[in-house]
Amino acid sequence: MTETxxxxxxxxxxxxxxxxxxxxxxxxxxxxxxKIIKKTEILFGIKLRHGAxxxxxxxxEANGFLRSRQEVHGRRKRKVYEITSRGIQFVSxxxxxxxxxxxxxxxxx
Amino acid sequence: MTETxxxxxxxxxxxxxxxxxxxxxxxxxxxxxxKIIKKTEILFGIKLRHGAxxxxxxxxEANGFLRSRQEVHGRRKRKVYEITSRGIQFVSxxxxxxxxxxxxxxxxx
DNA sequence: TACAATATGTCTCTATTCGGACATATCAAG
DNA sequence: CTTGATATGTCCGAATAGAGACATATTGTA
Numbered sequence: 001m002t003e004t005x006x007x008x009x010x011x012x013x014x015x016x017x018x019x020x021x022x023x024x025x026x027x028x029x030x031x032x033x034x035k036i037i038k039k040t041e042i043l044f045g046i047k048l049r050h051g052a053x054x055x056x057x058x059x060x061e062a063n064g065f066l067r068s069r070q071e072v073h074g075r076r077k078r079k080v081y082e083i084t085s086r087g088i089q090f091v092s093x094x095x096x097x098x099x100x101x102x103x104x105x106x107x108x109x
Numbered sequence: 110m111t112e113t114x115x116x117x118x119x120x121x122x123x124x125x126x127x128x129x130x131x132x133x134x135x136x137x138x139x140x141x142x143x144k145i146i147k148k149t150e151i152l153f154g155i156k157l158r159h160g161a162x163x164x165x166x167x168x169x170e171a172n173g174f175l176r177s178r179q180e181v182h183g184r185r186k187r188k189v190y191e192i193t194s195r196g197i198q199f200v201s202x203x204x205x206x207x208x209x210x211x212x213x214x215x216x217x218x
Numbered sequence: 219t220a221c222a223a224t225a226t227g228t229c230t231c232t233a234t235t236c237g238g239a240c241a242t243a244t245c246a247a248g
Numbered sequence: 249c250t251t252g253a254t255a256t257g258t259c260c261g262a263a264t265a266g267a268g269a270c271a272t273a274t275t276g277t278a
Binding site: 032033034035038050051053054055057058076077078079 | 253254255256257258259
């Protein structure tokens with residue numbers, strides 16, 4: 001029962017904060033869309049739609065949160081993203097928010 | 110700049126986790142809809158629509174996260190909500206999630 | 219007495235999101 | 249030689265969410 005609640009929250013997070021999820025993974029290690037999908041499935045048990053992640057990554061790059069380079073393996077190419085300082089600032093703001101939320105375990109009055 | 114990021118995240122949270130925001134406030138102290146709106150404005154600088162909060166509170170009660178009683182002051186009445194054990198479990202799951210997120214500051218591999 | 223605040227509710231039109239299909243290419247394994 | 253995995257992209261109809269109006273009642277203040 002409580003486990004279901006947790007799952008619900010994780011699911012909501014991955015929907016509403018998908019950009020932060022992607023940025024965090026890329027911050028830990030430069031990554032490409034396909035790997036993000038696989039990693040999220042392993043780490044959180046959530047299957048992201050590729051139809052959601054690829055446009056997201058492009059918009060995150062357009063907004064200066066990520067930068068990409070083509071990585072070529074033989075004839076195959078992947079678009080490897082790394083986080084920018086702007087992206088790091090955004091993720092930091094998210095962590096600051098989490099810390100504040102936890103500190104506010106006792107709102108009174 | 111970083112401040113704007115923080116504001117963005119707070120705003121997104123209040124939209125996507127409005128139920129948890131309400132549950133947390135009610136858990137701290139039994140409360141009614143109107144007070145939640147005022148409190149959120151003071152605490153977070155966010156103006157909630159009453160057209161959003163009242164249906165939400167009713168559905169949270171219908172789902173067993175809250176229970177309400179009529180409080181009458183003269184001829185005026187307010188619907189005071191208190192959190193149920195189920196509601197507490199849900200909020201706990203949220204906090205567990207926050208803690209896990211912070212612990213996962215370094216995802217590797 | 220009129221306006222602002224307290225207090226709770228519904229409803230509709232619009233805006234956004236989302237699932238899933240369509241599209242294409244390489245490569246490994248059976 | 250075909251199926252499944254890797255890899256990235258677009259697009260549209262359906263479903264959901266959101267802003268703001270409509271509705272009503274009490275009370276305090278200017």
